[in-house]
Amino acid sequence: MIRLKSEVVLPQPYLLFLGDTTEPGYAKTAFGLRDWAGDRCLGEYACDGASVTTGLPFLTPEEAAASGAEALVIGVANAGGFIPPGWIPALLRAMEAGLDLVGGMHARLRDIEPLREAAQRLGRRLIDVREPPAGIPVASGRRRSGKRLLTVGTDCALGKKYTALALAREFTSRGVDATFRATGQTGILIAGGGIPMDAVVADFAAGAAEMLTPDADPAHWDVIEGQGSLFHPAYAGVSLSLLHGSQPDVIVVCHEPGRDATLGYPDYSLPGIQDTIDLTLALGRRTQPNIRCAGVSLNTARMDAASAERLIETEAGRLGCPVADPLRGGPALERLVDACLA
Amino acid sequence: MIRLKSEVVLPQPYLLFLGDTTEPGYAKTAFGLRDWAGDRCLGEYACDGASVTTGLPFLTPEEAAASGAEALVIGVANAGGFIPPGWIPALLRAMEAGLDLVGGMHARLRDIEPLREAAQRLGRRLIDVREPPAGIPVASGRRRSGKRLLTVGTDCALGKKYTALALAREFTSRGVDATFRATGQTGILIAGGGIPMDAVVADFAAGAAEMLTPDADPAHWDVIEGQGSLFHPAYAGVSLSLLHGSQPDVIVVCHEPGRDATLGYPDYSLPGIQDTIDLTLALGRRTQPNIRCAGVSLNTARMDAASAERLIETEAGRLGCPVADPLRGGPALERLVDACLA
Incomplete structure (x- = not known):
C-alpha cells in the first residue's frame, strides 16, 4: 500500500458521522474515509434530515461501540467550518456510548462547552486533526531535493x-x-x-x-x-x-x-x-x-x-x-x- | 486629516523601540509612526548595536516616562516575527520606568514569561495589535457598494x-x-x-x-x-x-x-x-x-x-x-x- 507518514495515532475503528447534510459535496471526509480507510470504518450515523449516505451500514453509537468502534469521526463540513447546535445531542450520545470524538473542522471540539463537559465527565477524548503543528516557519523559497x-x-x-x-x-x-x-x-x-x-x-x-x-x-x-x-x-x-x-x-x-x-x-x-x-x-x-x-x-x-x-x-x-x-x-x-x- | 476608523484606543504618546536593528527595511513600523503619527512619538530607544534611527531624539525609558510617554512601541520586525532574547532587558526596563508595551509581531508579548511576570508585578499592559478580531467569516465573493x-x-x-x-x-x-x-x-x-x-x-x-x-x-x-x-x-x-x-x-x-x-x-x-x-x-x-x-x-x-x-x-x-x-x-x-x- 501507499507509504504514509504516521505522526498521529487516532482511536480506530471509526463510526462516521454525517450530521444533517443534504449536499454530497460537504461530506467528502466521510466518502474519503470510506474509500481509503474503509477497513477502519464500521458504519455511519446521522441526524434526522440527513440525506447523504456513504453506503456503509447505519449504526447507532451504541451498536457501533458494541461492534468495537472507538471513535465517532465528524465526516461532514460546512462552509463556515462550525458545528451546528443541532449536532450536539448526537455527539453527546456517541460519548455516552463510549466513543471518543474526532473532528477536522475549524471550530475545535474542546471549545464547545457541552462537549468539553461531557468529555471530562465520561473520560472521553476530543481530538481535533485540524490543529497545525507548532513551529511552522516563514517560507524560505529554498529549492529542496526529491x-x-x-x-x-x-x-x-x-x-x-x-x-x-x-x-x-x-x-x-x-x-x-x-x-x-x-x-x-x-x-x-x-x-x-x-x-x-x-x-x-x-x-x-x-x-x-x-x-x-x-x-x-x-x-x-x-x-x-x-x-x-x-x-x-x-x-x-x-x-x-x-x-x-x-x-x-x-x-x-x-x-x-x-x-x-x-x-x-x-x-x-x-x-x-x-x-x-x-x-x-x-x-x-x-x-x-x-x-x-x-x-x-x-x-x-x-x-x-x-x-x-x-x-x-x-x-x-x-x-x-x-x-x-x-x-x-x-x-x-x-x-x-x-x-x-x- | 484622514478620516480613520478608531476601534482600538492605545496608550499614547509613544517611545519607539528599535531593537538591535541594522536593516532599515525591518524598521518600517518606527518610520511609519514617525511620519504619520509624529505628534504622538516623543523619541526612540534601542539596544546596543542598533544602527537604524528614525531621527527622533534618543530617550531612555526613564526620560521618556518623565516627558509623558505612556507606552514603548516595538517599532521593528524581523523575518520570523519573534522577539529576540537580547531585547528583553530593554523591554523590562521600559516597564520598570512606567511604560506599557505595544507590539505588532507574530509572537505575542504575553506569551513571553519574563514580560508577563513583570507586567503583572508592575501593573503594566501588554498590548498586541496583531491579534485579528473574532468572527471573521469565509469570503462570500459578494460585490459591495462604495x-x-x-x-x-x-x-x-x-x-x-x-x-x-x-x-x-x-x-x-x-x-x-x-x-x-x-x-x-x-x-x-x-x-x-x-x-x-x-x-x-x-x-x-x-x-x-x-x-x-x-x-x-x-x-x-x-x-x-x-x-x-x-x-x-x-x-x-x-x-x-x-x-x-x-x-x-x-x-x-x-x-x-x-x-x-x-x-x-x-x-x-x-x-x-x-x-x-x-x-x-x-x-x-x-x-x-x-x-x-x-x-x-x-x-x-x-x-x-x-x-x-x-x-x-x-x-x-x-x-x-x-x-x-x-x-x-x-x-x-x-x-x-x-x-x-x-
Whole structure:
C-alpha cells in the first residue's frame, strides 16, 4: 500500500458521522474515509434530515461501540467550518456510548462547552486533526531535493485528494518510492499525518507547505494533496501558498465535468481546464522554474463508463495531454502516470 | 486629516523601540509612526548595536516616562516575527520606568514569561495589535457598494502603506470621502484600527479583507493598505487573499527603483512593474471584473529630487500611465490622484 507518514495515532475503528447534510459535496471526509480507510470504518450515523449516505451500514453509537468502534469521526463540513447546535445531542450520545470524538473542522471540539463537559465527565477524548503543528516557519523559497507532484483544481471538492492518493498508489505499485502528503482533515485522517493548510496563519502557509515536503532522496516523490483553487473567491490564497511552498515539479489538474459554477458560489463560473493549467504554471514558475503539467484528472463518478471513456478521450485530444479518471484506472491512467514520472 | 476608523484606543504618546536593528527595511513600523503619527512619538530607544534611527531624539525609558510617554512601541520586525532574547532587558526596563508595551509581531508579548511576570508585578499592559478580531467569516465573493483602492507591490516594505496613507490624504483634501484601511501592524498603530491580514488563518484571509471594507456610500473610497506581493515566495497567498477579498476598483502598483531582489530572498529577482500590473489585473478580475490600474507609486526616498523627477517622467512614458512618488507630491501626484478618481 501507499507509504504514509504516521505522526498521529487516532482511536480506530471509526463510526462516521454525517450530521444533517443534504449536499454530497460537504461530506467528502466521510466518502474519503470510506474509500481509503474503509477497513477502519464500521458504519455511519446521522441526524434526522440527513440525506447523504456513504453506503456503509447505519449504526447507532451504541451498536457501533458494541461492534468495537472507538471513535465517532465528524465526516461532514460546512462552509463556515462550525458545528451546528443541532449536532450536539448526537455527539453527546456517541460519548455516552463510549466513543471518543474526532473532528477536522475549524471550530475545535474542546471549545464547545457541552462537549468539553461531557468529555471530562465520561473520560472521553476530543481530538481535533485540524490543529497545525507548532513551529511552522516563514517560507524560505529554498529549492529542496526529491521530486514533488501537486494536484490542483478548478474548484474545491472535486477530486484533488483522491487523485493524489491514487497516483501515490500507482507510483508505489511501479516500485517508485512515494509518500502521500495530506493537507486537509480527511487526508490527515486517512494518512495519519500531514498539515491542515487552511488552518495555518496566512503568513506561514507557504512555510507549512515547505515543512510538509522536506528534502528527500532524489528519486523520491511527494504526492501532495491540493487545496481550493487559484480561482476560488475565498480560498485562492491558500492554493497559491501551497503551490509556492510545495514547489512542484509536476502538477495534475483536477476537474469535475459538468460542474459549471464554484461550489457554494453560483455567481462564480468555473475556470476552464486550460486556463487552470496556464495560471498554475505561470504562478508556480516563481518558486519552481521547471514546473510542468503532466495531465488532467477528471472526476467522472456521476457518468456511466462509456460516456466517461469517450469524454476522457475527447479531452485528451482537445488539451493535448494525458487525461484520466484515476478511480477508473485503465490505459488512460497508465498514460497519466507515465507522464508524471517522465 | 484622514478620516480613520478608531476601534482600538492605545496608550499614547509613544517611545519607539528599535531593537538591535541594522536593516532599515525591518524598521518600517518606527518610520511609519514617525511620519504619520509624529505628534504622538516623543523619541526612540534601542539596544546596543542598533544602527537604524528614525531621527527622533534618543530617550531612555526613564526620560521618556518623565516627558509623558505612556507606552514603548516595538517599532521593528524581523523575518520570523519573534522577539529576540537580547531585547528583553530593554523591554523590562521600559516597564520598570512606567511604560506599557505595544507590539505588532507574530509572537505575542504575553506569551513571553519574563514580560508577563513583570507586567503583572508592575501593573503594566501588554498590548498586541496583531491579534485579528473574532468572527471573521469565509469570503462570500459578494460585490459591495462604495469604491475601493488597493495598493499592491513588487515586494514587501517599499511603500504600499505610505502610498495608501498619502492617497487617502489627497482624496480627503479634494473633498472626497475616504477611509484609510490598515492591514498591518504599523497601519493599525497609525489608524487606531484595522485587521492584521497576515495573522488571519489562511481560510479566512479573503473574508477578513471583505470584513475590513464593508458596504459603503457609492461615493465613498476605502483606500486599502496592500500586503506582500503576488510574486513573494512566502507571502503571495496573503496578497492574493487581500486582492480577492477587497475587490478593488482601482490598484496602484508600488515599487522601489533600484531594488533588484526580494528583500531577504536574494535568489528571487524582483518582478517588473508591468508584470505586476498585468498579474494583479488578471487575478483581481476574478472578484472585480472592472478592476483597473490607475498608475504607479515609486519610492524615491533614496534619490535626489532631480533624479527622482527624471525617473518618474521616464517611467510614466514607458508604462503609459501616471507615475508619482506620493511623498514628493507635485503635479505627478495630482495626475495619479486624477487617474484614481477618474
